[in-house]
Amino acid sequence: MRLELRGITKRFGTFTANDAIDLVVEPGQVHALLGENGAGKSTLMNVLFGLYDADEGEVLLDGEPADFEGPGDAMAAGIGMVHQHFMLVPPFTVAENVMLGHEEVRGPAKLLDLDAARAKVKEISERFNFAVDPDAVVEDLPVGAQQRVEIIKALSRDAEVLILDEPTAVLTPQETDELLAIVKDLSKAGTSVVLITHKLREVQAVADTITVIRRGKVVGQAEPTASQEELASLMVGRDVSMTVDKDAAKPGAVMLSVRDLSVVDELGIPRLKHVSFNVKAGEILAIAGVQGNGQTELTEALLGSQPVTSGDALLDGEFITGKPIKDVLMAGLGFVPEDRTEDGLVASMTIANNLILDLHDQPPYASGMALKPSVIDEEAAKHVEQFDIRTTSTEATAGSLSGGNQQKVVLARELSRPLKLLIASNPTRGLDVGSIEFVHKRIIEERDNGTAVLIVSSELDEVVALADRIAVMYHGEIVGIVPPDTDRDTLGLMMAGAKQEEAA
Ligand SMILES: Nc1ncnc2c1ncn2[C@@H]1O[C@H](COP(=O)(O)OP(=O)(O)OP(=O)(O)O)[C@@H](O)[C@H]1O
Ligand SMILES: [Mg+2]
Numbered sequence: 001m002r003l004e005l006r007g008i009t010k011r012f013g014t015f016t017a018n019d020a021i022d023l024v025v026e027p028g029q030v031h032a033l034l035g036e037n038g039a040g041k042s043t044l045m046n047v048l049f050g051l052y053d054a055d056e057g058e059v060l061l062d063g064e065p066a067d068f069e070g071p072g073d074a075m076a077a078g079i080g081m082v083h084q085h086f087m088l089v090p091p092f093t094v095a096e097n098v099m100l101g102h103e104e105v106r107g108p109a110k111l112l113d114l115d116a117a118r119a120k121v122k123e124i125s126e127r128f129n130f131a132v133d134p135d136a137v138v139e140d141l142p143v144g145a146q147q148r149v150e151i152i153k154a155l156s157r158d159a160e161v162l163i164l165d166e167p168t169a170v171l172t173p174q175e176t177d178e179l180l181a182i183v184k185d186l187s188k189a190g191t192s193v194v195l196i197t198h199k200l201r202e203v204q205a206v207a208d209t210i211t212v213i214r215r216g217k218v219v220g221q222a223e224p225t226a227s228q229e230e231l232a233s234l235m236v237g238r239d240v241s242m243t244v245d246k247d248a249a250k251p252g253a254v255m256l257s258v259r260d261l262s263v264v265d266e267l268g269i270p271r272l273k274h275v276s277f278n279v280k281a282g283e284i285l286a287i288a289g290v291q292g293n294g295q296t297e298l299t300e301a302l303l304g305s306q307p308v309t310s311g312d313a314l315l316d317g318e319f320i321t322g323k324p325i326k327d328v329l330m331a332g333l334g335f336v337p338e339d340r341t342e343d344g345l346v347a348s349m350t351i352a353n354n355l356i357l358d359l360h361d362q363p364p365y366a367s368g369m370a371l372k373p374s375v376i377d378e379e380a381a382k383h384v385e386q387f388d389i390r391t392t393s394t395e396a397t398a399g400s401l402s403g404g405n406q407q408k409v410v411l412a413r414e415l416s417r418p419l420k421l422l423i424a425s426n427p428t429r430g431l432d433v434g435s436i437e438f439v440h441k442r443i444i445e446e447r448d449n450g451t452a453v454l455i456v457s458s459e460l461d462e463v464v465a466l467a468d469r470i471a472v473m474y475h476g477e478i479v480g481i482v483p484p485d486t487d488r489d490t491l492g493l494m495m496a497g498a499k500q501e502e503a504a
Contacts, residue, residue: 001062001078001160002027003048003192008057010043012400015392017043019216020057025161025209030183030193032207032224034200034235036432037404038390040216041196042084045163048194049081050074061161080159082150084166084196084403084430085341090139094132095121098153117156124152128178143170143339144291151179161192166403168197169430172290172458180206198404198432200228236434244465246444251468252281255452256302256421261311261321263297263476271297273476274311279421279452284443285481286455286467289495294476295456296338299423302454303335304328305343316420332420336410336427338456344410347399351391352380354398355413383412388435404430415442422446425456440466460491472500 003025010018017040025031033041046052048059050068059066061077068074071081088097099117121134130148138146147170154162164183168176183193183206197203203210203224210222212234220234232240256279263272272294279285287295300306302313304325312321320328329335337343345354356376380394387408391401398409407430414422427443428436443466447453457463463470467484472494480500482490493503 001192002060003161003194004060004063005044005048006058006060008044008047008059009055010040010047010052011055013392016216018047018054021213021216021218023211023218025192025194027192028187028190029208030187030195030206032203032210033194033196033213034203034210034222034231035213036215036236036390037408037430037435038215038402039213039235041213042165042402044213045081045165045194045196048074049079049163075157075159078160079163080154080157080161081163082147082154082165082167084169086146086150088138088146088149088153091137093135093137094141094149094152095134097138097149098134098156120156121152124155128152128175128182130175130178142292142296144172144175147171148175155182159191161194162186163194163196165196166198166430167195168199168202170291170458173460174290176202198430198436200231200433203231204228232433235432238434240433240437242433244440244444246466247448249283249447249468251283252450254278255281255316256454257314258298258302259311259313261298261301261313262309263294263301263306264309265297271476272301272308275476275478276311277471277478277481279454281420281450281452282447283468284447284453284455284466285469285471286457286463286484287471287473288457288460288463288491289473291458293473295425295473297476298473299335299338299425299454299456302328302423303333332418334414334417334419334422334424334451336414336422336424338425340407340410340429345398345406348397350395351384351389351398351401351409352376352394354409355380355383355394355416357413379416383409383416387412388438404432404435407431408435411439411442415446419446419451421452421454423454423456426458427455428459428462460488464488464491 005021005023008018008021021044035041047054050070050073066077095114095117098121099113118134121132125132132145132148132152138149151167168179180202187193207224211218212220212222214237222231222234228242259276261272261275264270275298289295297306301308304323308321312319315331318331377394384394389405389408398406411427428439431439443453455466464484469481470484471478471481474497479494482500490503
């Protein structure tokens, strides 16, 4: 199907998120849509999918104007979408979620349909190597698995136009490769794909055509042969350094000491097994590993949101395990969670208030019981400027921000108070290349100011770029701690479970 967007304009109040955008996706083409955080990519796709009504312009399918009242109409017309923010119903099972929205699901046929949905989930997960159980309840699944469910849901409809809004942000590198291969296959079979991603390598791997938008306008087209540097500068309008510059660390005293820490989940399965390590003031320890090997349990145990079954942790000599979360944060922990929408932000609260979430009852924001709005606003304005959070007002809700800008709010908040230890899980997930450059600089500054930094990242490039030491996790254990110049093959072997000695 040939898809054409003609002169699409979408405003939120006085703010123009899409400004007369033209875009043509030919049948069977993989069309990459690139742009900075807040450029208007998701908005444009939401217009196409019938979630937003455009203020101006039209959508044409094979030359015929399409007027979608809602996503149901878009799906009926052959459009499928994987959303940047999950649209799943959390208490429902995977199969039920996949079944939802399928036109043919009505009344008494339900039981049969659920079996069909189950079979469909099985079939697609097998084809993709996605280990997704059709009967698992969505809210119990980690983010990576939820992303796979979204993809399965979109693919289950055999769409003619498939919109993928940052589908790989929470996938492992292996899963990403599988998905990109499927995108290629689908396009060969005639499906048109619109792919939104901040990972330029993916664009180079699968795109036939690239359109770049900036501040709501199309600023150019690029060929898939363009270098990452060229794409980056077209996106952000300046040169971006793709490498991280840093001096050697000058580690001080031990700041975080983790001793024999173990976590067993509700089902009795060990998730973290006798983990011990130290992080010194002024150094970055980065944890490499395939997602789901105990990283989440480790960071949450340190924060205090995950009960530990044995062992303890000390921050600057004081026990933090077993303490309330708030006390741990007040003791000098900065925490960037893995799931910003679930744990990092309150979507219905203003950006200003989200920027002081953990501190709202502390001076200088409050004196006694009263909040001090002027101080809060000043601080918020400062953060918005420093972190380049694209918004019309600090009084807008966090939920109205683009995905990458929500991530920047969490980072701005956690990096803007005096810290002894920073724990950041995938700190640059969803950020554009320019913002990644900035955040990496800020993390290194934090290190150079003497903060101990613990990074968890599923991006090996990020681990290698930031780490002073790399700890590799596998099946709940640290299989080794190695220097950052360790070769990729060794790291890969360790991530697959080989002990440090065997891998080397
Ligand atoms: N519902 C809304 N209400 C008000 N403003 C909105 C709303 N949705 C989006 N915006 C604004 O429109 C702009 C474009 O947002 P959009 O989500 O399309 O960006 P994006 O290009 O997808 O960015 P990212 O890479 O961070 O996902 C942002 O500045 C955002 O604040
Ligand atoms: Mg987006």
